[in-house]
Amino acid sequence: MKIRSLLTTLALVAAPGLAVVGTAPDASAAIAVTKISHATATSMFRQSGITWSSSGNCSDRNNPTCTSFEQLNLATAQGAQTLKSASGCALNITGGTETGHASGTYSHWNGYKLDYGKNTCVTSYVKNTFTYIGLRGDGAPQYKSGSGNIYADEGNHWDVLYYNCGGC
Numbered sequence: 130m131k132i133r134s135l136l137t138t139l140a141l142v143a144a145p146g147l148a149v150v151g152t153a154p155d156a157s158a159a160i161a162v163t164k165i166s167h168a169t170a171t172s173m174f175r176q177s178g179i180t181w182s183s184s185g186n187c188s189d190r191n192n193p194t195c196t197s198f199e200q201l202n203l204a205t206a207q208g209a210q211t212l213k214s215a216s217g218c219a220l221n222i223t224g225g226t227e228t229g230h231a232s233g234t235y236s237h238w239n240g241y242k243l244d245y246g247k248n249t250c251v252t253s254y255v256k257n258t259f260t261y262i263g264l265r266g267d268g269a270p271q272y273k274s275g276s277g278n279i280y281a282d283e284g285n286h287w288d289v290l291y292y293n294c295g296g297c
Contacts, residue, residue, distance in 0.1 A: 170198030193229025207294035
């Protein structure tokens with residue numbers, strides 16, 4: 130049996146109810162992720178003082194003008210909470226798991242990414258705390274946290290890729 134298949138099988142046996150959806154970016158071990166509902170995510174965000182907004186004032190996952198958290202990875206929601214508590218900054222989520230974002234394994238749709246509205250506090254925290262790692266393919270400057278999460282400056286917002294909860 131190949132090591133990847135073995136690890137996937139072990140992850141499913143060890144953690145029933147979790148979905149194995151991919152591999153870590155620089156490892157061959159399978160990642161087991163827990164998906165949460167929109168209601169669970171909003172409850173977590175409210176507890177941490179994180180706000181969210183959408184141009185359509187809605188939360189329908191299938192509408193690109195909405196901001197949805199349906200099928201968000203638990204680690205992504207926890208990553209937002211970690212950023213809020215570590216930075217002390219106001220956080221407003223402007224993009225979640227709704228359709229309309231770029232596709233891929235580590236995408237918004239698959240629960241790995243959140244967009245945050247830009248403000249001076251968050252920008253200063255990211256640029257002064259994390260390591261600049263160069264430009265993304267689309268030209269967005271990227272910063273890597275100590276835990277490996279990637280923060281991309283897309284001009285009017287931060288696009289954050291959460292591989293983990295950021296030290297929760």
